Structures are given as C-alpha cells and as structure tokens.
Amino acid sequence: xxxxxxxxxxxxxxxxxxxxxxxxxxxxxxxxxxxxxxxxxxxxxxxxxxxxxxxxxxxxxxxxxxxxxxxxxxxxxxxxxxxxxxxxxxxxxxxxxxxxxxxxxxxxxxxxxxxxxxxxx
Numbered sequence: 001x002x003x004x005x006x007x008x009x010x011x012x013x014x015x016x017x018x019x020x021x022x023x024x025x026x027x028x029x030x031x032x033x034x035x036x037x038x039x040x041x042x043x044x045x046x047x048x049x050x051x052x053x054x055x056x057x058x059x060x061x062x063x064x065x066x067x068x069x070x071x072x073x074x075x076x077x078x079x080x081x082x083x084x085x086x087x088x089x090x091x092x093x094x095x096x097x098x099x100x101x102x103x104x105x106x107x108x109x110x111x112x113x114x115x116x117x118x119x120x121x
Contacts, residue, residue, distance in 0.1 A: 002012055009075075017041075021105075024038045034076050062084070
C-alpha cells in the first residue's frame, strides 16, 4: 500500500510504499515530545521531496538516527539511519497522513524511555 504524507505547509512530501501492520508510539525523550507515530520500512520504499526548503535534521543520543523536520513549519516528517544505525530501516511519521487513514492501523506502545520493550504485549 502507498501512503502519502506532508508537513503542515506542504513543503515536504513523503511517500511510503510498503505494507504496514502497526505503528509505533514511543515514549523516549524525543518521540514523547514529537508525538509521532512511526511506520517502518526499508529506505528504498520511501521517497522524500521538498518544494521550497530542504528538511533540517536533528540527531541526538546514540547518534543512530536523524529526525527530519520542515524548516518552514517545523513538522517532523521522517527519520533516517546514520552510518551507525540500522541502514535497512527508516521511519515515516504517520501523524503527517490524513487522520482517517490512521484508524485502520494498529498502534503499538514502545517503552523507549526505560525498558526498550513493547508495553502492550
């Protein structure tokens, strides 16, 4: 299935072309603040484009992923692995898709703040 997402101002567009069984809501220090719902796939299944301004990235902690957000409206649209991360996986923030599409996908809760385990299993 193909999912299309964009930041609030429409500058950044992300296309996610992969089946998805669930999304992840993480409570680590950054995901908690972002309020993101992450959908994961191989980087080859994701296309990112921008119109007026390139995404800005932010990397913290273990330096394994870079969070990308719009320089104009500030929305975090996706993250990519760094050379130290899992180069076979990236994520799109599904909070950037049409809300009615979210109702069809199960959300799993991940304890990234403490145990590094899914809470709802």
